Amino acid sequence: MNSIFTLIPLFPLLGFLVIGLFGKKISKGLVGIIGCGTVFVSLVLSVYAFSGLIGGGEKSGNSITIHLFDWITAGNFSAPFNFLIDPLSCWFLLIITGIGFLIHVYSVGYMHDDPAFDRFFAYLNLFIFFMLLLVLGDSYLTMFVGWEGVGLCSYLLIGFWFKNNDYNKAANKAFIMNRIGDLGFLLGIILIYVTFGSIRYKEVFDVASSFPSSKPVIIAITLLLFVGATGKSAQIPLYTWLPDAMAGPTPVSALIHAATMVTAGIYMIARSNILYTLAPISMDIVAGVGLFTAIFAATIGLFQNDIKKVLAYSTVSQLGYMFLGLGVGAYTGAVFHVTTHAFFKALLFLGAGSVIHAMSGEQDIRKMGGLKKYLPKTYLTFFIATIAISGIPPFAGFFSKDEILGHAYTYNNFFWLMGVLGSVITAFYMFRLFFLTFFGKFRGTEKQEHHLHESPSTMTIPLIILAVLSVVGGFIGIPEVFGGTHWLHEFLSPVFSASDLKTLPKEMSHSKEITLMVVAVLAVCTSIYSAWFYYLKKENIPVADGVAINPVQKTIYHKYYADEFYEAVFTKPLNWLSEKFHKIIELKAIDRAVNFVGESVTWMSGQARLLQTGHIGFYIFAMVVSIILILFFKLL
């Protein structure tokens, strides 16, 4: 009966094959139905798997392993191809298929006029397949297959409009940056195999649980895995690809570059929580990098004028919060934030897509304004998402962010303070975006104004569903202080309980918890007020390009010159080295050697063929000489 869950990833794969092979021959409507339908079946099956896990009763051991086939068997190494359905993977299944389905439906409307409609859905289904494989695998190797697969789909979809060369460059950048991270991940997997003799989670964790804390090899493994995570989940120093990845169609940004793929790094570390718990230094590094990224990206978000770029930096920043959560031991909190973030960030991107759709492709918020009356549904849902991301109770973002910050406080007061600072900045740039887009006067061209319209219902219905989820999504994790039981924590405890025992924060009094919350919320409200005051009351508009601004602002506007820095430090020296290698080693050494071998063989061939004179007399003479030689050497 359990084998029915094998179908969860197979259906999107089937969709990919059908649309990929026959997409040109069938109508757009059918493509849309297949594309959405396959994901919907996966969603239904995921819900079924989920209900099985809840109904299972026993707290521990309620996981299902499905053996599909033996993939690689060589010597001592064996890699069975298994699926593992436990609370963690099941929770991600729900997020991926749920949000994935909504975004598929949205895409039917958004991509309707695109000539490559079928290609888009084929890629999207393939992405869902690989993402499901990533979370369903029961070994690091299977995860790696999914990991690479989603990277490929991300590449294909960023460069979806491949006629624009800048988009291709963005796709390449994403791919290359991810490759750097992947190398770390791969080395991590190899080191895991060398250390534990297996790559299956269960076997690795069983062995690891008897290891002492802070063993160097565990620190090395966890850091290598984290390098992989910084690539996929866009953390410093490998984050620069994500803002550029906004070149892809907006549903792609929502699905891959906000809700699902970029959280793969979180999943990987949450999955490896037992290893990380054994390496406190790695935890510190994860927390530090996450926090730094959260603030760093938030400040860049303050001065961006492209609606999707703002959201991209916001995503990087929110991912930083999740890593902060992982680093301080709030595994549940991190997964919780993945969930709520998936709701509101997907909503923000889809809302932005709706705005861009209405604005005929315009993405600069300086040319928007006053869209409230033209796009009422988009406006309202976008508003909800903005409140949710800012962390105003009782919206979804508040509970998850609060849980991470609460853990951060017990871990280190300073982390908490910086975390709150980050959310203050977040609230400011999000409301700046919100006010500039939907309020004030319309600043675009007349033609654009004439064209303004609300999006079709295939696009607005997903917005509304996501808005509802952004409002109520937080209730799955109401902390004790409000009389809740934190349902998600209970649900995920089979995966995290072992680590929680070691990293559970020192008990914090309820009054102190409340105080922290109030301080954080007040700070955020102040920030929102100042955004309102500056952009709505004073009607300030960000200056046009080329107008002089002060140096600090200029540095941030240019993203701290990170791209330029990488270019100068890595790209240019590498190109130089590569050119030298080409000129000296390849052309002068390798090519010459190869050509020499080839030419000498041809020359020898030319000589050897002359032996074949065609005269029988010569042939027999040669044979006789050979026979005499043989007999001479052997018999005397």
Place this chain on the structure above:
Amino acid sequence: MKTLYILTALGVIAMLAELFRFKKFLLPIVLIGLMGAIASSVRDWNTNIHYYNYMMTFDNYAILFTIVLCVTAFLWFMMSKDFFGSESSKTDHYALVLFALCGAMLMVSYSNMVMLFLGIEILSIPMYVLAGSNKDSLASNEASLKYFLMGAFATGFLLFGITMIYGATGTFDLRSIGITLKSPELIQVWRGAGGTTLLYSGILMMLIGLCFKISAVPFHFWAPDVYTGAPTPVTAFMATIVKTAAFAAFLRLFITCFSGLGNVWMNTIWVLAGLTILLGNITAVYQTSVKRMLAYSSISHAGYMLLAILAMNNHSVGSVLFYAAAYSVATIGAFTVLSIIEKNFELASVDSFSGLAKKNPLLAFAMTISMLSLAGIPPLAGFFGKYYIFTSALQSGYVWLVLIAVLGSLIGVYYYFRMIIKMFSSGTGEVTNIEISTLQKIVLVITILLSILLGIFPDMVISLL
């Protein structure tokens, strides 16, 4: 043994066909007969029956090689329908080929030196005639004469060798010779001081005679000229069936009789194998005629197979069998394509294949698979053939010779891939009318499938021995 009866009967029926006017049905009769021959061989599995006072032994070794020969012959008859169709003396050719096949069968199942000699002669004489079967062509006539003259010369050495060994041991029977040679010092007791010299010269003479049949350097001179001059289907027959039978005979003789006297012949084979691999591959590079290129390639493959004889361990038989099967299948495929192309070109050069992939994908694909298999590219049959032979040679410690062999295969890749590149590069439109009969299509498909299947499941064949 029934296999031999069936083949002989088929030959006789072929001669009667002219008389009783059923020429039209001859091909189906032969094909069905061959299937019966294969089936009867399979039935003899694991029986190990001897015939005529140990003249012949149908052990599993003989049966497996018989099956390889019969399957190759089956494919060969299907590809060569045109060869028979265009000739007036159709039935004679059928009979000659079938009798040659009988000779080949004797060569894989003999257990007496006399039967070896008979087998070789029964195989060779029809081949001399068939090489000249294109009577209007000067090249064909020349090939026939050259083959005959040099073949007679080599057979002389073989026979001379047999008599010397008889002189030393007093018997023609392989088992008795084998037992006697386990203690060679006895020979000295029987025959005096000259006895061992007699024996050793005998072994070397037989080695020379057999090396001529497998066209090992420096006894290969006949091969390029005869292969080029003979009609293409006959060349295909010589490159596959004759070579397989000669190797089976070679291996059987040396394993049963001379394996204990390695110091007499192993160095010689070492040198011959190295020379064959290098000269065959290097000379093939320069050839523009595809037929001639395949002739040199066939020489080099004989060199690889010599490695297995040299290795003389328990993997030798399996690796030679697999190699012979893989090589025969790929060669039949290549010659089928060549014979189709030759309808447009008298002497098809590499250039005449240009652009074939666009005009006829099936032909190009079959040729590509054959070339890849011959070059030894995984996962095709040829790769595993080479793999098994090289491993078994390495196990016996012939590191340097294996290095030479690998070097030779590297050179081989050059001329095999030149064919492939030509077929897939844009052509000048030289090949115009390509007619492929249904039978030829079937042959092509079977060779493609066999090359791939033998490569994917090599254990199926190897585990039989």
